[in-house]
Amino acid sequence: MSQEDYSGFMVFAEQHDGVIHPVTFELLGKARELAEKKGSKVYAALLGYNAGSLSSELIYYGADRVYVVDSEKLKVFDVMHYKDAFLKVIEKAKPEAILMGATNTGRTLAPRISAALKTGLTADCTDLFIDEKGNFIQVRPAFSGNIFAHIGTKTKPAMATVRYRTFKAIEKDTSRKGEVEKVEYSGPDDTGYKVLEKIPREKVNISDAEVIVAVGKGLKKKEDLKIIEDLAKLLNATVGASRPLVDDDWISRDHQVGFSGNIVKPKIYIAIGISGSPQHTVGMKDSGIVISINKDPNAPIAEYSDYFIVGDLYEVVPKLIEEIKKKKGT
Numbered sequence: 001m002s003q004e005d006y007s008g009f010m011v012f013a014e015q016h017d018g019v020i021h022p023v024t025f026e027l028l029g030k031a032r033e034l035a036e037k038k039g040s041k042v043y044a045a046l047l048g049y050n051a052g053s054l055s056s057e058l059i060y061y062g063a064d065r066v067y068v069v070d071s072e073k074l075k076v077f078d079v080m081h082y083k084d085a086f087l088k089v090i091e092k093a094k095p096e097a098i099l100m101g102a103t104n105t106g107r108t109l110a111p112r113i114s115a116a117l118k119t120g121l122t123a124d125c126t127d128l129f130i131d132e133k134g135n136f137i138q139v140r141p142a143f144s145g146n147i148f149a150h151i152g153t154k155t156k157p158a159m160a161t162v163r164y165r166t167f168k169a170i171e172k173d174t175s176r177k178g179e180v181e182k183v184e185y186s187g188p189d190d191t192g193y194k195v196l197e198k199i200p201r202e203k204v205n206i207s208d209a210e211v212i213v214a215v216g217k218g219l220k221k222k223e224d225l226k227i228i229e230d231l232a233k234l235l236n237a238t239v240g241a242s243r244p245l246v247d248d249d250w251i252s253r254d255h256q257v258g259f260s261g262n263i264v265k266p267k268i269y270i271a272i273g274i275s276g277s278p279q280h281t282v283g284m285k286d287s288g289i290v291i292s293i294n295k296d297p298n299a300p301i302a303e304y305s306d307y308f309i310v311g312d313l314y315e316v317v318p319k320l321i322e323e324i325k326k327k328k329g330t
């Protein structure tokens, strides 16, 4: 089959226990934009057990055709089953490109698919577009985020992963119509994997937070996180952090904002003792109002700030807490 025979953009519709991960809707929105530019179609691959009813949601958010693989073997995320079932869908649809969320699931599955198809995979893309020659181009930070590389993949389908909150989903349109096609999957009884138990962990969903109080290396010791948590609690905010705090094991990676952490777009982002490295700001630059507290008036974060308080966080934060408490009457 020649490379020209591949057409359309396929989104892997990630779902867990019947709930579609919102990155899927964002990817469908981007896939629509790309497909319209190429005059091609948007496909969604929906894998799971009794998950077929989610197809209409995918169509409302931009899919022209949903390939559904419904099998009890896909009830839990066994990567070997998911890989084989997804390969069947890809073989049927022959898309020009496959878009997947850079989630734990996407990051586990995508490399296996790309290895099986002997095709290129570009991870953590920040943009995707069609160039003037009609080529699918993937943009991602390179050299520690100091440049943005534009990557074209020679083999097809091209594969890209994109982090949650990178793109915007299009408006849900319940009048949209699309096709649903079932794909059979039998698969082996034993893949060598066995899910013994699912242990839920407390997960911080910082990407969806409306208010974030983020802290960086301006903090002197782990115990001082308490004042940041106190401020966050008063503001009903989620605590964010720069990477050094995560590397030092002061706080879990779920809280990290930036290039190798999470992309956030809160209404209010308070950056305390954070210098504003390119790797940090790439994750928060689309926030609504940015308020920074830093003792260095020349800290690069100033450029991204609507309000910049020059001062020692150990003096400013307790005062802020006091004032907010007074206002709240607590």
Ligand SMILES: Cc1cc2nc3c(=O)[nH]c(=O)nc-3n(C[C@H](O)[C@H](O)[C@H](O)COP(=O)(O)OP(=O)(O)OC[C@H]3O[C@@H](n4cnc5c(N)ncnc54)[C@H](O)[C@@H]3O)c2cc1C
Binding pocket: 144, 145, 215, 216, 217, 218, 219, 241, 242, 243, 244, 256, 257, 258, 259, 260, 261, 262, 272, 273, 274, 275, 276, 277, 279, 280, 283, 293, 294, 295, 296, 299, 311, 312, 313, 314
């Ligand atoms: C491949 C790669 C990926 C990376 N990914 C990320 C990422 O996802 N997220 C991320 O954040 N970083 C990331 N980094 C690290 C990044 O390059 C910076 O090192 C990091 O962002 C700096 O964190 P910081 O601003 O907390 O610390 P610093 O740069 O050390 O800044 C501390 C700031 O606190 C101020 N300060 C000090 N004391 C006080 C005080 N008492 N009161 C008020 N202000 C004070 C200082 O003036 C300074 O501006 C990455 C780096 C690499 C190479």
